[in-house]
Amino acid sequence: MARRAGVSRATVSYVLNNAEAVRISEPTRRRVREAAEELGYVPHAAARSLRAGHTRIVLLPTPHVPIGPLYSTFLNELQWALRRLDYTVVQYGSLGLSGDEAVRAWAELRPVAVISLGEITLTSHNVATLKRAGARAVITMGPVGVPGAHALVMDQQEVGVRAAAHLVERGRRRIGVVVPREQGLELFSAPRLAGARAVAGAEVEALPMAYTEESAAELAARWRGLGLDAVFAYNDEYAMLLMRALQDEGLRVPGEVAVIGADDLLVGRLLRPRLSTVRIEMPTGDHLASLVDHAVREPSEVTERHDLMAAEAVHREST
């Protein structure tokens, strides 16, 4: 590239980066630009960041399973927001890697920030490794903070609390809580169950169920024997499935059993009775992105905790 334009590598660098510090003559600039165009020359990101000593990579560990529309939308937004701030988003799947192995693999990329959603539980040693490797921000989202990391608390427990409290308010006592049989959802389902258990006046029973019609029908078939008068069904999708199965079994909703979901999906309003739900106020992707950006530029305020998630019960017709 350099000799194609008949100049030195240094000059090429100056021209292509519009360096202010040095003055390059107009004819030279033109020659360089033309040569670059002609050769389809594109600078090499690895070489650049090697020299610079840092990258603009934000590492986002990939969830093991699809997490539902609410969360996907949030992640998608987050990616776009980071892009706009000129970060490069790297999705990194870590299935089959132990926590330490995964962290080492991440550190190889020298990300400037890591946003861990909880697929892997970070230790403070892990956080230290990442920081030594150049990470200026390590952000964990989950119920519990990690020393040395920024904690963005998104407390799923609150969802369970709101659901159970809503049912109790409406006079229900014996509450079933659906726990998905699908692997990888424990991160969400366990705190939601725990939240429901924490509500005074609720007698909670965990009900494993898979996201299939068969599993829902099987649960509905033995419903009368369970002696429950309400169910919090993990989220709207499981709730819809179970509500239908209960109705097919001849049970009246909400008469004999109240049903509430979570996520406030539009489709929940299409069933009859309309599904009651817990609306979750997710932080916007822009918001989290700017938090990340801030943490990268100002890594001083390390242990700050931000509470980001709010939840409220929405009464419709199924409770």
Next chain:
Amino acid sequence: MARRAGVSRATVSYVLNNAEAVRISEPTRRRVREAAEELGYVPHAAARSLRAGHTRIVLLPTPHVPIGPLYSTFLNELQWALRRLDYTVVQYGSLGLSGDEAVRAWAELRPVAVISLGEITLTSHNVATLKRAGARAVITMGPVGVPGAHALVMDQQEVGVRAAAHLVERGRRRIGVVVPREQGLELFSAPRLAGARAVAGAEVEALPMAYTEESAAELAARWRGLGLDAVFAYNDEYAMLLMRALQDEGLRVPGEVAVIGADDLLVGRLLRPRLSTVRIEMPTGDHLASLVDHAVREPSEVTERHDLMAAEAVHREST
């Protein structure tokens, strides 16, 4: 790191990469490993790939909008499959960039493969730029191939064909086709509409509609004036929304109007009548990943075309 263990950088490299070619004494290996552990040393991926002359990056341009559960699941699977083959997946959002700018930005990362889903339409010049930058495989997924790229044909048009043909078979003629008002879905909706238009015996009318209850109600309110006896509603989510609105308007489904969706979502079976749909046979993530892997190792067979998507109508109760 090197002097921490009292050896040279070369020795460190040998030990950490388990180099077969050279024999290192066991005591030395141990010293190196211990020092690495102690310092939390992790090799620098950029330096490594700079030296190696190539990366294991697979670049995946991010869709502008969430694309629906079927597609998200596919993308998620694809990422995991690529990970298992030891590739690093980089999601790259290109909003606000022109095609050429986006391609240059991608090329900077020197990806070994690019899987373009169609957010950006690649020219053969773009493909050439990527290949010069080291891409051994450029894969496009969409209705049309690009010279020089591997084309994985996923013909959305087939979905429209199957839906309309199913309706015609069942004696319907005047068919409405819902076209989402949401930006970024044209990639899918336009071919689906075109497919429906191509079916003999179908008189097709395009019906713009947003994914909101208001928009569905508005469309349902003027339904009788449209003189249609069937509707293909883009996908199951739009179909459910519209079917409910039509029922609320007092129209009998399927008596007065047949409704069919696409994607075969589980929730479609929860409404009454159960929603007819077009089931789409997506390629598995593993399949595409191994195709990518093969293309990377054997870049010779460049212009091969693979047809990957099949679709069939599933009759339930709404048609």
Next chain:
DNA sequence: TTGAAAGCGGTACCAG
């Protein structure tokens, strides 16, 4: 068995 040194492709300093 180990070390010295070259070189990957950029950037930035200093000299001319």
Next chain:
DNA sequence: CTGGTACCGCTTTCAA
């Protein structure tokens, strides 16, 4: 205004 050069961290050849 432009070129030479050192250096970022790693791999790999060649010598010792």
